[in-house]
Amino acid sequence: MSAKFEISFSKSVKLNGGLAILLKTAEADSAAGAETADPAGVIAKAAKIARFSAKSMATLDIVAPEGAPVERIVVVGIGKVGELTAHDWLKAGGAAASKVKNTDKVAIFIDVPGLETDARAAADFALGMLLRAYSFDAYKTKKNDDEEKSAKSVKVTIVTADATGARKAFSESEAIAGGVNLARDLVNEPPNALGPVEFAARAKELENLGVEVEILTEKEMRRLGMGALLGVAQGSVRPPRLAVMQWKGGKAKDRPVAFVGKGVVFDTGGISIKPAAGMEDMKGDMGGAAAVTGLMHVLAARKAAVNAVGIIGLVENMPDGNAQRPGDIVTSMSGQTIEVINTDAEGRLVLCDALWYCNDRFKPQFMINLATLTGAIVVALGNVHAGLFSNDDQLSAQLTAAGLSTNEKLWRMPLGKDYDKLIDSKFADMKNTGGRQAGSITAAHFLKRFVQDTPWAHLDIAGTAMGSPQDEINQSWGSGFGVRLLDELVRANCESR
Numbered sequence: 001m002s003a004k005f006e007i008s009f010s011k012s013v014k015l016n017g018g019l020a021i022l023l024k025t026a027e028a029d030s031a032a033g034a035e036t037a038d039p040a041g042v043i044a045k046a047a048k049i050a051r052f053s054a055k056s057m058a059t060l061d062i063v064a065p066e067g068a069p070v071e072r073i074v075v076v077g078i079g080k081v082g083e084l085t086a087h088d089w090l091k092a093g094g095a096a097a098s099k100v101k102n103t104d105k106v107a108i109f110i111d112v113p114g115l116e117t118d119a120r121a122a123a124d125f126a127l128g129m130l131l132r133a134y135s136f137d138a139y140k141t142k143k144n145d146d147e148e149k150s151a152k153s154v155k156v157t158i159v160t161a162d163a164t165g166a167r168k169a170f171s172e173s174e175a176i177a178g179g180v181n182l183a184r185d186l187v188n189e190p191p192n193a194l195g196p197v198e199f200a201a202r203a204k205e206l207e208n209l210g211v212e213v214e215i216l217t218e219k220e221m222r223r224l225g226m227g228a229l230l231g232v233a234q235g236s237v238r239p240p241r242l243a244v245m246q247w248k249g250g251k252a253k254d255r256p257v258a259f260v261g262k263g264v265v266f267d268t269g270g271i272s273i274k275p276a277a278g279m280e281d282m283k284g285d286m287g288g289a290a291a292v293t294g295l296m297h298v299l300a301a302r303k304a305a306v307n308a309v310g311i312i313g314l315v316e317n318m319p320d321g322n323a324q325r326p327g328d329i330v331t332s333m334s335g336q337t338i339e340v341i342n343t344d345a346e347g348r349l350v351l352c353d354a355l356w357y358c359n360d361r362f363k364p365q366f367m368i369n370l371a372t373l374t375g376a377i378v379v380a381l382g383n384v385h386a387g388l389f390s391n392d393d394q395l396s397a398q399l400t401a402a403g404l405s406t407n408e409k410l411w412r413m414p415l416g417k418d419y420d421k422l423i424d425s426k427f428a429d430m431k432n433t434g435g436r437q438a439g440s441i442t443a444a445h446f447l448k449r450f451v452q453d454t455p456w457a458h459l460d461i462a463g464t465a466m467g468s469p470q471d472e473i474n475q476s477w478g479s480g481f482g483v484r485l486l487d488e489l490v491r492a493n494c495e496s497r
Contacts, residue, residue, distance in 0.1 A: 003100065003133050007126050007156045007170065009163040015069040018105035021096045022073065023112050024054040026080045033109025033159060040067030043075060055079055056088065057095045057472060070107070074099045081115055087407040089121045093128025094472030106156045119165030122158055123173045126166075129156065130177035131473040136188040175301035176487060180480035183287075183294030187466055187478025191266035191283040196233075196314035199265060199286065200241040203293050203312065209300035216242040226353040228332040229313050232346040235270055235323025236316035242354065245296045245310040249303060250496050256307040257494050258364035259296075259486060260354050262347040262371035263289030263314040270317045270343030271325055284478060285347070287465030288370035289314065291482030298487045305495040311358050313350040317343070329428045333357060334450055337428040345433040347373050348443055352450040359454050365494075366395050366455040369447065370482050372462040376439030377413075383463040385411040386481065389444035392455035398493050399457055399485075405492075408485035410459065413441060420445045 015037060022043075024031035031054075034043060042065045046052070052060040056079030065073050076095050078084060092110075100106055110125055111117045137143075160166055186194065186202065194202075200215045207213050218239050221230055226242075233240035243263075246256070264285040268274060274282065289312035296310040324330075328340045333353045340349070351369055358367060377387040386403075388410040390396040396412055403410040419441045422434030430449060434442030444458045464481040474480070 089124035090128035091472040093125040094132035097132035122166035123169035127173035179294035179298035183290040183480035186290035203243040233315040235320035250307040260369040261289035261292035284466035294483040339428040378463040387460035390457040402488040
C-alpha cells in the first residue's frame, strides 16, 4: 500500500494546515464543513470559474485558498440526493483518497447540508478510502516521483455528527478492507512466488483470527479418491493442496454455509496449451480461491455470527511428460467418471472434487463456488457482471440482491436439460467440455452434477476477478471481486440474530 491511512472519527476538528476535503450535493448551496474550512468563501468563486456543479464524483481542487486555515481544499461532488446509493459512499471515499497527496493530515467533512449522513455511510466512505489506497508494489525497487513524494502515513479525521456510531461501524469496514486486499494480494502475486503450497500457507495464517484450517496433501486427496483434481495437478512438479477453513461464529447446532474456490495458481492449459499472448494473466486463475480466502478473513475479523466453511482446491496446470492427456478418463471422488476432452477445461475438474468433499463432509445449508472458469462468460457479460448459475431460486435472488448492494453485480444465466446433455460422453459418465457453444453454461452443468440436492450457486468471475476496469475504489489488476458480495450475502441472510 503506497499510503497508509490512519482513520479516526470526530464531531469536530480544529484545522491547522494540511488538506480539507468537503462533500457537496448538487442541490446544496454550500459544502459540508465550509464554514470551518472556508471562512473566506472562496469555494463559491472557484466553483463558478471551474463550472463545478457537484456532479457525482467530480472534484474541485483549490490550492492555498485565501483566508483558509488549511493548505488545500478539495470539494467532492456526490450528485443529486435522490440518486445517491449506498455504493456511492464508497466511491466518494475513493475519490477523496485519490486527492490525498503531499500531506500527512486530512480532515474530511461528510455531513452535507440537506442530507442525512448515518454511521454506516461514514464507515462506507472510510472503506472506500482504504480500498482506493491499495497498491501492489512489493516487487518494485524503484518508485516514480509521485510515489516518492507521497506520505507513508496519513492521519485522516472524518468529521460527522455520529462519530461514535461511525467508529463502531468502521471496525467492520476495516475487516472488509482486510479481506478484499488479501484477495487482491493473492491474485497479484507472481506465479513463481505463489504455488499451491505457498497459497495453502497463506490460508493457514487465518488461524491468527480464529479460523480452523486444515491442509490436505496429495496423499490425503488420493485416499479420498479425488482423481479429477489430482489429474490436473499431475503435470506440475508443485504438489497440490486442498485448504479447508472453518469459522465457527454461529450456534453449535447450526449447519454451516459453504464457499468453494478454484485455485489454479497458474494455468498453461496443460497439453491443450493456451496461446502465448496474454498467458501471463493466468497467474490470476486462482481468483475464486483468493475470494474465498478473503471472505473467511472478513467473517473472522468481524466475528460474524455464522458457521462458515471455505474450501479451496490448489493446483498448477502444466504440460509435463506426466501431464494429463486429452482422452484420459479420470474417476472423481463422487465415483463418476470423466473423459478429459480438453486439459484447459481444468478448473471444473478441481471444483467437482472440492464440491463433493464439501457436501459430503459438512452437509451445508448451501454451497457457492467461485471460479475464473470460462472465457465464454467474458464474451457474454464482459467485465461488468459475473455469471450466476444456480439450482435454487431463493439463493439466486439473495446473491443478486447482495450484488446490487455492493455493486459486485451478477447476471443469472440459464440451466436446462438440453444444455446438460451436451456434456454426455461416449466413453465415460461425462466429458469435461461441451464445446465452444454455451461454454459457460455447460461448464456450470458439469459442476451441477456434483452438488446433488444441496442449494448451490456457481459464480463465473473470469471477467471480474482480474483485469477489470479501474474505478474509484479499485486501481488494482486483481480486484478482490466476490469478497464484499459474499460478506453482504452472509450479513443479510445467514447470521444468527
